[in-house]
Amino acid sequence: MSRFSIGIDLGTTNSAVSYFKLDEAQARGTAQTMLGIPQITAIGTVEAKNLLPSFLYLPNDQEFPVGSLALPWGKDRKYIVGEFARSHGSKVPTRLVSSAKSWLCHAGVNRLEPILPWQTPDDVQRISPLEVAARYLTHIREAWDFQFQEAQLAEQEVVLTVPASFDAAARDLTLKAAQQAGLQNVTLIEEPQAAFYAWLEERGESFRKHIKPGDVVLVVDVGGGTSDFSLIAVTAKEGEVALTRIAVGDHILLGGDNMDLTLAHTVNLRLAAGGKKLDAWQFNALTFACRQAKEQMFADPTLEKTSLVVPGRGSSLIGGTIKAELSRVELAAVLTDGFFPKTAVTDVPKNARRTGLAQMALPYAQDAGITRHLAAFLTRQRQAMASTEDAPVQVADRKFVHPTAILFNGGVFKAAALKDRILEVLNDWLAADGGQPARELAGAELDLAVARGAAYFGWARHGHGLRIRGGTARAYYVGVETAMPAVPGMEPPVKALCVAPFGMEEGTQADVPPQEFGLVVGEPTRFRFFSSSVRRDDRVGVMVDDVVDNDEFEEIAPIETTLPARADKDELVPVNLQAAVTEIGTLELRCLEKSGAGRWKLELNVRMKE
Amino acid sequence: MENQDPSEPSFGARIATATACFFRALANPEFARRAAALLRPAPAPVTAAPVKPATVELPPERLHASGLTVLSLLQREGRLIDFLQEDVATFSDAEVGAAARVIHSGCKKVLKEYFTVEPILKDAEGASITVPAGFDAQRIRITGNVTGQPPFRGTLKHHGWEATAVRLPSVSATLDSRVLVAAEVEL
Numbered sequence: 042m043s044r045f046s047i048g049i050d051l052g053t054t055n056s057a058v059s060y061f062k063l064d065e066a067q068a069r070g071t072a073q074t075m076l077g078i079p080q081i082t083a084i085g086t087v088e089a090k091n092l093l094p095s096f097l098y099l100p101n102d103q104e105f106p107v108g109s110l111a112l113p114w115g116k117d118r119k120y121i122v123g124e125f126a127r128s129h130g131s132k133v134p135t136r137l138v139s140s141a142k143s144w145l146c147h148a149g150v151n152r153l154e155p156i157l158p159w160q161t162p163d164d165v166q167r168i169s170p171l172e173v174a175a176r177y178l179t180h181i182r183e184a185w186d187f188q189f190q191e192a193q194l195a196e197q198e199v200v201l202t203v204p205a206s207f208d209a210a211a212r213d214l215t216l217k218a219a220q221q222a223g224l225q226n227v228t229l230i231e232e233p234q235a236a237f238y239a240w241l242e243e244r245g246e247s248f249r250k251h252i253k254p255g256d257v258v259l260v261v262d263v264g265g266g267t268s269d270f271s272l273i274a275v276t277a278k279e280g281e282v283a284l285t286r287i288a289v290g291d292h293i294l295l296g297g298d299n300m301d302l303t304l305a306h307t308v309n310l311r312l313a314a315g316g317k318k319l320d321a322w323q324f325n326a327l328t329f330a331c332r333q334a335k336e337q338m339f340a341d342p343t344l345e346k347t348s349l350v351v352p353g354r355g356s357s358l359i360g361g362t363i364k365a366e367l368s369r370v371e372l373a374a375v376l377t378d379g380f381f382p383k384t385a386v387t388d389v390p391k392n393a394r395r396t397g398l399a400q401m402a403l404p405y406a407q408d409a410g411i412t413r414h415l416a417a418f419l420t421r422q423r424q425a426m427a428s429t430e431d432a433p434v435q436v437a438d439r440k441f442v443h444p445t446a447i448l449f450n451g452g453v454f455k456a457a458a459l460k461d462r463i464l465e466v467l468n469d470w471l472a473a474d475g476g477q478p479a480r481e482l483a484g485a486e487l488d489l490a491v492a493r494g495a496a497y498f499g500w501a502r503h504g505h506g507l508r509i510r511g512g513t514a515r516a517y518y519v520g521v522e523t524a525m526p527a528v529p530g531m532e533p534p535v536k537a538l539c540v541a542p543f544g545m546e547e548g549t550q551a552d553v554p555p556q557e558f559g560l561v562v563g564e565p566t567r568f569r570f571f572s573s574s575v576r577r578d579d580r581v582g583v584m585v586d587d588v589v590d591n592d593e594f595e596e597i598a599p600i601e602t603t604l605p606a607r608a609d610k611d612e613l614v615p616v617n618l619q620a621a622v623t624e625i626g627t628l629e630l631r632c633l634e635k636s637g638a639g640r641w642k643l644e645l646n647v648r649m650k651e
Numbered sequence: 652m653e654n655q656d657p658s659e660p661s662f663g664a665r666i667a668t669a670t671a672c673f674f675r676a677l678a679n680p681e682f683a684r685r686a687a688a689l690l691r692p693a694p695a696p697v698t699a700a701p702v703k704p705a706t707v708e709l710p711p712e713r714l715h716a717s718g719l720t721v722l723s724l725l726q727r728e729g730r731l732i733d734f735l736q737e738d739v740a741t742f743s744d745a746e747v748g749a750a751a752r753v754i755h756s757g758c759k760k761v762l763k764e765y766f767t768v769e770p771i772l773k774d775a776e777g778a779s780i781t782v783p784a785g786f787d788a789q790r791i792r793i794t795g796n797v798t799g800q801p802p803f804r805g806t807l808k809h810h811g812w813e814a815t816a817v818r819l820p821s822v823s824a825t826l827d828s829r830v831l832v833a834a835e836v837e838l
Binding site: 082083084085087088091106107108109111132333348350352354356357358359360362364 | 727730739
């Protein structure tokens with residue numbers, strides 16, 4: 042019998058774990074418990090910290106003294122996870138794996154193949170993005186088991202967070218990583234929703250004073266490496282407040298780390314112009330100094346400039362020190378205006394969506410303007426809702442979906458100036474479009490909310506608290522190539538058959554579309570697979586023409602299956618496709634035999650798209 | 652000085668051992684468990700024959716390992732040893748000042764993370780205060796015109812500091828604690 046609900050925030054740059062005693066009769070309120078995660082912080086030193094940096098270091102055999110990488114639960118470690126991996130890895134980039142989560146959702150590479158650290162020399166034993174995620178989760182499992190020997194993690198209810206923008210393939214992989222790490226009882230939750238749950242728990246019953254039916258809450262989650270938007274509608278249902286997640290944004294590889302790096306590059310250019318050249322280690326120190334200066338200046342609005350000091354790497358500290366300055370003007374220009382520019386709601390990001398899956402390195406966002414990405418999200422969703430019969434919120438006569446409240450999440454927003462900027466920009470849009478200003482839902486702990494909210498959700502789903510409904514944030518389609526004579530140099534147009542509609546709830550399955558496919562036994566069959574976050578009305582069986590290069594669709598990993606050869610069957614088995622959303626939050630596709638009882642699961646192929 | 656058994660540790664060595672036990676018990680649960688076992692009444696000796704206890708003389712670096720740990724933390728986060736070992740006379744005040752920022756922010760982090768340091772007296776410095784009879788002579792030092800019996804009236808010159816909590820990390824016993832920072836060779 043489970044005793045804990047454990048929320049794991051597996052972040053791009055930091056991971057955190059919160060837990061909730063399930064026998065407890067009420068929410069934890071502000072005392073939301075975090076798990077101290079023992080990790081190596083220096084050679085031979087183990088310390089427990091609330092954040093586990095999501096960095097993996099693959100040491101050389103002779104690099105460290107014997108036994109110096111031992112953890113309380115394991116003497117012999119061939120790899121390092123956490124604080125020391127990050128700090129030491131910054132000096133040895135070829136052995137450091139970072140941003141593994143971004144690789145996990147990168148369809149342009151084979152995510153099961155050992156490719157990380159990316160483009161590293163051959164003598165480093167590379168590992169797959171899936172394996173990296175599994176190692177972080179293994180570390181967390183072992184840290185938990187070490188501290189709760191009577192309640193091993195494998196027997197507890199684990200809630201694992203994923204960005205709302207993760208597609209079916211990335212969710213599937215996250216779950217596989219959890220299984221590989223020995224977690225058996227796992228549910229997935231979207232991070233912006235988890236942040237909202239944390240806010241609900243923190244507020245307790247008083248949340249009713251802050252949100253009312255009719256509210257539309259925009260969750261802006263800017264993590265270390267990704268930005269994620271969600272809209273949650275508040276409605277009244279049988280006299281009780283109901284919450285529905287009505288839309289999620291696209292995957293944007295842009296986050297707080299980019300901001301500190303941009304500041305450091307700006308200062309570095311100035312230093313280089315003055316003839317001072319920084320090596321990689323010093324550049325890291327500069328980035329760190331910029332982050333501190335940023336926090337200092339955002340905390341104290343009277344500060345006009347801050348000095349940045351980059352210590353020399355050698356033992357001569359004073360002699361080797363490089364000094365620079367960061368002014369408020371520069372901070373505002375680079376950060377506030379660079380990442381959160383004042384734009385019109387019609388101003389869309391350059392190249393906002395991922396185009397083509399062939400690029401190899403991580404597909405970072407081309408446009409750093411988070412407000413432009415936000416504008417694109419709100420206007421796209423308005424179009425999507427305007428074209429449906431039962432729009433969840435009012436969109437008629439509006440240029441974009443009007444949020445009435447905004448919840449911030451992510452360490453970036455410790456800088457109140459950045460929250461203010463987003464509110465200001467959003468409220469300008471609202472005013473120009475005849476709307477009421479949106480307000481901030483204050484109170485959430487920016488770094489730890491996602492883990493806390495996940496643990497709380499684990500408790501709430503036992504029927505204790507308010508739950509956010511919404512189902513899948515996308516509709517899913519299988520590609521069907523149209524028969525036409527081959528034209529050299531031209532790809533035949535691909536039609537898409539809807540197999541799972543928008544908003545499918547967990548634990549339900551979709552109807553079976555009438556279209557039939559012939560599967561050849563004993564041979565792999567493969568379908569192209571697409572999703573759309575804006576086509577809210579497509580029902581199962583709907584066929585959409587020409588989906589390639591249609592920006593309403595995004596192609597995800599192909600799906601495939603191999604039917605076992607059977608003696609009593611013909612070579613060709615007619616089947617229908619059916620989709621189901623599992624209780625744990627993943628999408629499952631199966632083939633149903635047309636004239637028989639045969640059922641085969643289709644696997645998402647997360648190896649490379651060919 | 653009283654006569655003492657030469658095999659017995661000196662008073663100074665005992666203080667050192669007691670201090671080391673204190674820190675290690677805080678930092679290392681396993682050590683604390685073993686120490687707790689030692690503190691329980693010893694079982695009656697099975698044999699009456701006096702057994703000469705084997706003296707385990709720990710080398711100073713083992714005995715004072717936690718002190719060395721603090722030094723290496725101050726170096727790691729705040730470059731304190733680099734700074735103290737450098738000849739500051741050749742640098743301008745501005746240069747020393749710039750480096751001091753690194754040292755200050757790093758060493759402060761160590762202090763905050765591994766210790767809780769609080770003033771002993773909460774009054775503002777310069778305030779006129781009363782030192783009661785039976786005051787803690789270790790925590791409060793009286794200076795100036797010290798005559799008569801407490802309570803004393805006086806001016807608070809320095810509020811004192813006290814480490815009210817110590818949270819040093821556990822360091823692997825297999826490592827040589829004399830290494831404060833490793834030499835670094837870039838390949």
